[in-house]
Amino acid sequence: MSTFFKLVRHEMKFPAISTLFVTKLMSLITLVVFLGLTIGIVMGLENGLDNFQYFNQTFNGIMFVAFGMGMGFINKEFQKNTASWWLTLPYPRELLYRAKLLSIMMYYLYVYFYSYLIIKASIIVAITCTGKWSQFSLSNVFHNDVIFFLTSFLGAMLLGTYAICIMLFTKKFKAVSVLLWVPFGLLAGFMMPNLLMEMVMPAANGESISVPIHLLIGSPILTILLYAFGVHLLKKHTNL
Amino acid sequence: MDAAIRFHGVGKSFKKKRVLDNISFSIPKGEVYGILGENGAGKSTMLKMMANLCLPDQGGIEVLGQKPSWELYQKIAYLSDRAKWYSDYTVEEALQYGKNFYPDFQMDRAEELVEFFKLDRRLLGKEMSKGQEARLQFLLCFSRDVELMLLDEPFSGIDLITREKMIELIIESIMERKLTLVITTHEIDEVEGLLNRVSFVKDTKIVVEGEVEELRLKSGSLKELYREVYA
Amino acid sequence: METRVVGSYRFILDFSQPIYEQLVQQFRQMLAKGEIELGSKLPSVRDFAVQMKINPSTVVRAYQELERDGLCEKRRGQGTFITSSADQVAGLRREMAENALESFVEVLKILGVTQEEAQKMIAGVEWK
Incomplete structure (x- = not known):
């Protein structure tokens, strides 16, 4: 196994669900969210709900979890004083930063798709419970899901850039780092008008949407470019 | 003189507070070198600079004949005074970490040191006492085949038995291989007999520097000298 | 002043004086007093340094000094041994006594x- 993947594995280990307590807590949260959602959808169905787009759209909010996640992963090294082990590993800093960012993104995607699965499972269970499969088909359940893949990349992209900014600035201006929301708000606003006006809103109204191919291909490429750029910036400017 | 470390007119400030001012000195290879001084005197900053974790504002540093860079981490081990071990790693996994990430990691030596330090292999980082954590971190440093070791306040707040074992390990390591050791400390008792050379740092400057046996002839024990310098 | 024990040897270390000189001096005294058996093996540099908690190079330096005076010898691969020559030790004893006497006489002379x-x-x- 290459050093890079060993590093990623190491990075993935330390926030991983490693203790029984965390495992129990995660299961409990999953259960509560699942039950809450299911009950909500059952009630909705009893009252004439005819599509599931609202549930899907709230899901877009999970994208912003990426902010906290990136910050948490990096700050952990400094708060727990393991950073001197991390930064003195006998490899180029660039490799260390790359491994860390990749691991944060993977962790983020994991949470993202985990949530996706919970929502979809709730919808299916709710339909089954209310016996409404005559009204709906599986294609209704997964209607407009292409948007998830898009937002997941955008979210990861935001996460990457955010994490970089945190690493660049928190060591110096701790209080100011909160304001980093502003550039990210702008960035999101700049990236998202099309998404909101042409996809998210119509999708919420139950319309069928089609994601243009350039966005589908462009967002992962943009993510990768930002990732590389961020790592480069970090390498140049970090000074513990 | 073959120097392991050279400082040329190094200066550093943090938020306008001067920490180091025009420091020039060198540490010969193979020495056990002590940087002594009170808390906040800039000792840790000097060590961080040697470990390329902090850059000087003025002047330059050479470590093992080269400018500080990540490549040096192949030849040096650095133990920060605040360093903690990863809380989700057991002792056993720490050895794997060493093997995975340090090409010079000597697994058989690490195994010996686990016995020497009487560490339970299944113990997690977060379950360790301060002494156990210090033992593990020492083990990871000393299982590597490095040329230069930088230890920042290694004995502060550590129990007596662990301290004695740490000193035994240091002595054995300098017996076995050619190793340059730089230790910062304000606890002289532990290292009085161990150091070949010392410098005293006070108010951003090195006020005394020299070979310990010669300093004893001139001004008595390091402890007396310490009192003289800081009183 | 600190007492430190290495095997059957007991040393008193005073950190305000060069340590290697103290080691040499105390070895010589022990030898002259007959506390060290002739031809016996000295502790290895490693053991000595570890138990005394001092730098091995200090021990090496002390051993070298003793060797130069002919009070011990290094045998390849075996370690360092105390001289087995009783004459050598008798000579050392005489020399140390003479030195002491000399300074003793100097002081008395000054006092008239x-x-x-x-x-x-x-x-x-009373000599006891």
């Missing part, structure tokens, strides 16, 4: 004590 007075004084001292 005559040889006869000094001899009387020595005779009157």
Whole structure:
């Protein structure tokens, strides 16, 4: 196994669900969210709900979890004083930063798709419970899901850039780092008008949407470019 | 003189507070070198600079004949005074970490040191006492085949038995291989007999520097000298 | 002053004096007193350094000094051994006593004590 993947594995280990307590807590949260959602959808169905787009759209909010996640992963090294082990590993800093960012993104995607699965499972269970499969088909359940893949990349992209900014600035201006929301708000606003006006809103109204191919291909490429750029910036400017 | 470390007119400030001012000195290879001084005197900053974790504002540093860079981490081990071990790693996994990430990691030596330090292999980082954590971190440093070791306040707040074992390990390591050791400390008792050379740092400057046996002839024990310098 | 024990040897370390000199001096005293068996093996540099908690190079330096005086010898691959020559030790004992006597006489001379007075004084001292 290459050093890079060993590093990623190491990075993935330390926030991983490693203790029984965390495992129990995660299961409990999953259960509560699942039950809450299911009950909500059952009630909705009893009252004439005819599509599931609202549930899907709230899901877009999970994208912003990426902010906290990136910050948490990096700050952990400094708060727990393991950073001197991390930064003195006998490899180029660039490799260390790359491994860390990749691991944060993977962790983020994991949470993202985990949530996706919970929502979809709730919808299916709710339909089954209310016996409404005559009204709906599986294609209704997964209607407009292409948007998830898009937002997941955008979210990861935001996460990457955010994490970089945190690493660049928190060591110096701790209080100011909160304001980093502003550039990210702008960035999101700049990236998202099309998404909101042409996809998210119509999708919420139950319309069928089609994601243009350039966005589908462009967002992962943009993510990768930002990732590389961020790592480069970090390498140049970090000074513990 | 073959120097392991050279400082040329190094200066550093943090938020306008001067920490180091025009420091020039060198540490010969193979020495056990002590940087002594009170808390906040800039000792840790000097060590961080040697470990390329902090850059000087003025002047330059050479470590093992080269400018500080990540490549040096192949030849040096650095133990920060605040360093903690990863809380989700057991002792056993720490050895794997060493093997995975340090090409010079000597697994058989690490195994010996686990016995020497009487560490339970299944113990997690977060379950360790301060002494156990210090033992593990020492083990990871000393299982590597490095040329230069930088230890920042290694004995502060550590129990007596662990301290004695740490000193035994240091002595054995300098017996076995050619190793340059730089230790910062304000606890002289532990290292009085161990150091070949010392410098005293006070108010951003090195006020005394020299070979310990010669300093004893001139001004008595390091402890007396310490009192003289800081009183 | 600190007492540190290495095997059957007991040293008193005073960190305000060069350590290697103290080691040499105390070895010589022990030898002259007959506390060290002739031809016996000295502790290895490693053991000595670890138990005394001192830098191995200090031990090496002390051993070298003893070796130069012919009080011990290094045998390849076996370690360092105390000389087995009783003459050597007797010589050392005499030399150390003479040195002590010399400085003793110097001090008495400064005080204006005559040889006869000094001899009387020595005779009157309880020697135990």
